[in-house]
Amino acid sequence: MNISHVELWNWKNFRNVNVSIPARVFLVGPNASGKSNFLDALRFLRTLAIPGGGLQSAVEERRGLSHIRCLAAPQESGVGITVVLSDGKDAWKYALCFNQEAQGRRRPVLTREAVFKNDNLILERPDPDDQNDRERLTQTALEQVNLNARFREIAQFFEKISYLHLTPQIVRNSYEWTIPNKQAEAYGYHFVDRLAKTPEKIRAVRLRRILKTLKEVVPQLESMGLKNDENGIPHLFASYTHWQQKLARQDEETFSDGVLRLIGLLWSLQEGDGPLLLEEPELSLHSGIVRRLPGLIHRIQSEKKRQIVISTHSADLLCDEGIGGEEVLLFTPRQDGAQIVSAVSQPEIRSLLEAGVTAADAVLPHTDPENFRPRDPL
Amino acid sequence: MTLLQVSLIAEGPLDEQVLRQLLAQSAPHLNTGVCYGKHGRAWMDVNLARYNQAAQNWPYVALADLEQDECPPDLLRRWFPYGRHANLQARIAVRAVEAWLLADRDALADFLGIAANHIPQFPDQEKNPKLVMVNLARRSRLRIIREDFVPSPGSTGLVGRNYRGQMERFVLDYWQCTRARDRSPSLQRAILALQQFQPLMP
Numbered sequence: 001m002n003i004s005h006v007e008l009w010n011w012k013n014f015r016n017v018n019v020s021i022p023a024r025v026f027l028v029g030p031n032a033s034g035k036s037n038f039l040d041a042l043r044f045l046r047t048l049a050i051p052g053g054g055l056q057s058a059v060e061e062r063r064g065l066s067h068i069r070c071l072a073a074p075q076e077s078g079v080g081i082t083v084v085l086s087d088g089k090d091a092w093k094y095a096l097c098f099n100q101e102a103q104g105r106r107r108p109v110l111t112r113e114a115v116f117k118n119d120n121l122i123l124e125r126p127d128p129d130d131q132n133d134r135e136r137l138t139q140t141a142l143e144q145v146n147l148n149a150r151f152r153e154i155a156q157f158f159e160k161i162s163y164l165h166l167t168p169q170i171v172r173n174s175y176e177w178t179i180p181n182k183q184a185e186a187y188g189y190h191f192v193d194r195l196a197k198t199p200e201k202i203r204a205v206r207l208r209r210i211l212k213t214l215k216e217v218v219p220q221l222e223s224m225g226l227k228n229d230e231n232g233i234p235h236l237f238a239s240y241t242h243w244q245q246k247l248a249r250q251d252e253e254t255f256s257d258g259v260l261r262l263i264g265l266l267w268s269l270q271e272g273d274g275p276l277l278l279e280e281p282e283l284s285l286h287s288g289i290v291r292r293l294p295g296l297i298h299r300i301q302s303e304k305k306r307q308i309v310i311s312t313h314s315a316d317l318l319c320d321e322g323i324g325g326e327e328v329l330l331f332t333p334r335q336d337g338a339q340i341v342s343a344v345s346q347p348e349i350r351s352l353l354e355a356g357v358t359a360a361d362a363v364l365p366h367t368d369p370e371n372f373r374p375r376d377p378l
Numbered sequence: 379m380t381l382l383q384v385s386l387i388a389e390g391p392l393d394e395q396v397l398r399q400l401l402a403q404s405a406p407h408l409n410t411g412v413c414y415g416k417h418g419r420a421w422m423d424v425n426l427a428r429y430n431q432a433a434q435n436w437p438y439v440a441l442a443d444l445e446q447d448e449c450p451p452d453l454l455r456r457w458f459p460y461g462r463h464a465n466l467q468a469r470i471a472v473r474a475v476e477a478w479l480l481a482d483r484d485a486l487a488d489f490l491g492i493a494a495n496h497i498p499q500f501p502d503q504e505k506n507p508k509l510v511m512v513n514l515a516r517r518s519r520l521r522i523i524r525e526d527f528v529p530s531p532g533s534t535g536l537v538g539r540n541y542r543g544q545m546e547r548f549v550l551d552y553w554q555c556t557r558a559r560d561r562s563p564s565l566q567r568a569i570l571a572l573q574q575f576q577p578l579m580p
Contacts, residue, residue, distance in 0.1 A: 352414075354432070365415075
């Protein structure tokens with residue numbers, strides 16, 4: 001199953017956007033144009049669906065409704081998200097609008113929740129039960145097993161959405177820091193633990209694949225694996241052939257940022273089969289390896305049939321000639337809320353792509369802050 | 379009057395600023411959009427033909443430095459062996475865009491803090507206008523100009539560490555193409571061409 005459409009109302013940077021999303025998609029735009037907030041809207045759906053999640057915690061994690069509502073939206077207005085999902089057989093649509101209680105505890109309450117399967121409405125709230133018991137509006141049907149029976153596929157799909165923005169310092173020092181946020185895993189918190197908890201056979205296959213790619217980046221790398229220290233804490237190690245012919249060992253604390261981020265990226269690509277949201281995968285990596293990422297991502301993606309959404313500023317990533325304009329979404333900040341358009345929908349960009357200009361050369365100039373600089377001729 | 383939207387193609391960030399300023403000052407019928415390229419001359423040599431092809435759907439103005447090439451017509455023939463589309467204006471600064479800046483003599487003298495008579499009379503005839511600019515900055519009364527324009531002794535840098543930032547500031551706040559055109563024939567030709575540029579949209 002893939003997310004094929006997303007519509008957002010009053011969601012952070014966006015007043016109203018409505019976009020189609022292909023199986024592999026690159027989000028490009030200037031800084032603060034809403035790329036991460038767009039990914040966050042999809043992560044919000046995951047929090048709705050995971051055990052211990054739900055509407056209340058998804059809103060609370062984002063510090064309340066007032067931090068989600070678009071600054072350009074009128075005060076007191078609600079926010080909304082609609083996604084269309086399809087698996088080639090059935091098309092699902094999930095719509096959620098919510099606001100906060102007008103008085104009292106100001107908890108988030110849903111103002112509409114609707115589910116369609118192949119255009120047939122199978123759930124619509126508020127329903128008469130909700131009218132009788134307003135307390136029910138603090139929870140979505142999606143998060144409740146006794147209410148979501150007819151569309152559990154959606155809840156299970158949202159649960160599989162994963163996000164990666166690996167921060168090397170967090171991977172290295174997971175045991176020294178306590179990070180209360182449920183989302184911390186996405187930043188690499190207890191990343192090595194996650195590897196250790198993976199069944200050994202699967203782990204071995206994944207690590208072998210990672211090693212193969214890593215060797216092309218770090219030729220002196222010999223092997224890698226997991227090993228527990230004297231306290232039973234697992235560590236990633238790598239052995240390098242040293243110039244003195246001795247084998248030198250390193251663990252994740254001494255890995256370079258680039259190596260750690262690449263391991264995290266390659267692991268995440270192989271882990272799970274739900275949509276994977278990657279935040280600037282190019283960070284810390286040499287341009288030579290960044291240029292190979294689109295192909296690598298495609299290879300693993302086509303085996304796992306999973307959707308991959310990538311935010312990026314990298315010309316090296318986007319210069320791959322295999323990237324089609326339909327795979328690039330262009331984010332543009334505006335006074336009345338950020339806009340998102342498909343690169344091919346812009347006649348100027350389209351004609352460049354058709355003339356053989358790469359996505360990097362045709363699209364990235366549109367994200368240049370130079371375009372937004374006010375100018376007065378002398 | 380509705381403005382015609384044109385996109386730019388520039389050799390580098392300084393060329394972009396010059397081109398934007400040039401269009402704003404001399405071709406008010408054109409509205410400048412995004413700027414492509416900015417990856418140096420080699421990129422222009424490879425990619426301009428593709429922009430020329432796309433020009434049937436969108437108008438472009440390109441600016442590059444002649445550098446050590448023979449002469450502008452030869453360079454244009456190399457870029458567009460099958461002819462240039464009328465919607466693409468390609469302008470070439472002889473030998474570099476710095477020559478166009480040197481041509482606004484009094485403003486540059488004021489900006490650099492030097493006497494105007496040190497600035498060459500005919501900047502298009504200079505072999506390396508960028509080097510001329512750096513050497514002029516060496517004479518500056520202003521410490522900040524010397525620090526930003528001049529590479530430190532022993533450095534392999536061609537220019538100082540904030541050359542680009544300072545040159546952009548000059549272009550945005552000082553440079554007037556109407557004063558500069560008298561001393562630079564390549565700028566003069568560019569202004570005339572841009573004033574008459576009437577792209578035809580499909």
